[in-house]
Amino acid sequence: MREAIRRAGIDPALLAIFALALACRVPIALFTVYHHADEVWQYIEPAYGMVTGDWIRTWDIRLGIRSWLIPMVMLPPVLLGHLLDPAGELHLILPRLVMAVASLGAVWAGWSLGSRLSRRHAIVAAFVAAVWVDFAYFASRTSSDTLSVLAVLPGLALVYRFRAHGGARLALGAGFLLGLGFITRFPLGPALAIPFLWAGRAEFSKAWLPLLGGALLAVLCDVIANAVMGQPPLLWIYRNVMANVVQDRSHAFGVETADWYLRVLVWEWQYIAVALVPALVLGARRYPMLLATAIAVIAVHSAIGHKEYRFVLLGVSLLILLAAIGSVDLAQWLGRGTAPRKTLAAILAIWLAASVQVAATEPFSINWGVGKAPLRAMRTVRNQPGLCGFATYRIRDVPFVSRAVLNRDVPVMLINTKAAMLATSERFDVVVTPAEHLAELPKTFRFKGCASRGKPLFEQQYCVAVREGPCTGRPGLLEYNTALRRMDR
Incomplete structure (x- = not known):
């Protein structure tokens, strides 16, 4: 079996990490309800309404500031759950399980980025994407924030593959996933311009045509989803900006100072940052474009008055992935003369322990009882x-x-x-x-x-x-x- 897997070009270690990722995500999908109310009222509720014809319409739905794309994505698992268990909760659970499975793309992204350096880098990056609490907890969330991350991370991995190997299909796929990340959470637009510019460079026909073609295909999916529901194309973005930026409706849910995200990260990482920051610096030397994208995500959202941790999930995920990649370089430098397998085992054990530490202490521990x-x-x-x-x-x-x-x-x-x-x-x-x-x-x-x-x-x-x-x-x-x-x- 192992040889058959290898002949198919699949590393058995990656399959084992996929299994580990699901082992972390499925229980979280089953035993947590939601991180934020939007997951239910803005996405599951409209999908349930398409199934039953009866649903609660909140102010943002009535104002038309939400796209119908995500409710459409949620519709199949909601419909299947309702058909199989019409009086129960399966229609609430299946969408979270679907998201958990889809999150394996983020694990693959870690593997793909790491494998450009070495198999050890690939194992560590994929392992961290599988077990780090931000990845595992948010993976099953039925929200625009999670969907954007699940699209963008594999998209970024494809961007690097395209720059290394060329090929219109890779560029088309990267453009589509990055475009999907934008259309599911459009405030990420300024940050996502960075990988587009880095990948496109001055190569119009080779790079920009397939990249933009893929992105336009993602936008077309949104246009079609809204057209099916009788909504004009992309008008929801304009309405969203008018409501939340011009009319400041989002301020009713709280306003924080510009340094809020940094303070939250310091609070969350605590003493773990002593090792995490040097590893992050080393990882950023390998992938400076990813660091620039992460900083742009956090900087753009720091300029917006209403702040929630989930808004910068992409930025945090990229920082953690860079630290995972850099931790291999750091361990190799610190553990010169140590057996490679022991070094790898130590790296994985430290990352797992750090994730458990973050998950078990405030502020993150508050999330486990939400909803x-x-x-x-x-x-x-x-x-x-x-x-x-x-x-x-x-x-x-x-x-x-x-x-x-x-x-x-x-x-x-x-x-x-x-x-x-x-x-x-x-x-x-x-x-x-x-x-x-x-x-x-x-x-x-x-x-x-x-x-x-x-x-x-x-x-x-x-x-x-x-x-x-x-x-x-x-x-x-x-x-x-x-x-x-x-x-x-």
Whole structure:
């Protein structure tokens, strides 16, 4: 078997690292819910809406500032999951598993970049792409940030192969993947111009034609996806810029100083940076273009007021890959005279230990519990016998309800005042509310439980109460989508 694999031109070490990568990613896909709400409400929710015709539309969907390309990509696994498990959560899980498998392209990118130097560099770079917590955790996230990284990293590897070997197909493939990275997260545009300029140089017919042809093919995919949904081509980008840059709508979600990303990286890496930074410098000497791209990603996003770690995931991933490649050079210099296999084993062990350290400490450790409490609350709602209507009462997180997560064809209401709660309580039989507001519910409702395990009752934000009996009346102005439009949320 091993010889057959080698004859096919595949290194068995790469297959072993692929298996390791999946062993890290699949459990994360199964046991984490989401890193950011956009993964559900902007991408899974619209895909679920295409399947069922019923979905929650948030303000950015109503303004048309999102492309339909990613929901279209999510549609097949959402549809398959809904067909196989119409009353369960498989339609939520399958998209994460598909993303986890697609992330093997990032592992291959590490191998490809490393193999240009040596097999040892290839093994270390691919191994780090398989086990480093940023790669493994974000791999299964159904977001534009992850999709852009999963496209750009193999695209960059193809760029280097094209410059080494030539060939229009390599340039076309590189252009397509880089273009896909841009169209899924267009603020990466200035950074992605760097590999295009580096690869194209002054070679119009040999380089620029296939590179731009591939990029235009990626843009065409976006145009087609939006045309299918009745949207004009690329208008969503203009609307996005107008809403978030001109009107500053993104500032409502928080504004940070320009050095925020650097402070977060220092906090995350801590003492690990003592070894990581020298390795990064050595790796950058091998691949200066990748360093320039990473710096551009972080610099561009540092100039934007609203900041989230996921926005610079591509930049962080490139820095980690460069450090992985440079760590081989650093270890070879420090361990002169040591057996090569021992040196390689030590490098891999150190990288694995560093990844576990980052994953287990703040700020990264916070991510492991994100989304679990809302999902537990929605499971309780979904499993209530005879469910005929559902309401949220004075929930701070708006939107809280996702039709994809609820997965029940019942009326849903958004209520924010005690008067409205008392006047409409016969229209639903299950309500979710913070613990501090449980006493405001009508006496007909009985406490079922709260979702945040281990927290004291006064900190519980998602508590479920139910009542016996049927639901009478329509949601009216309190219907969830109607209320979201009124609140502009």
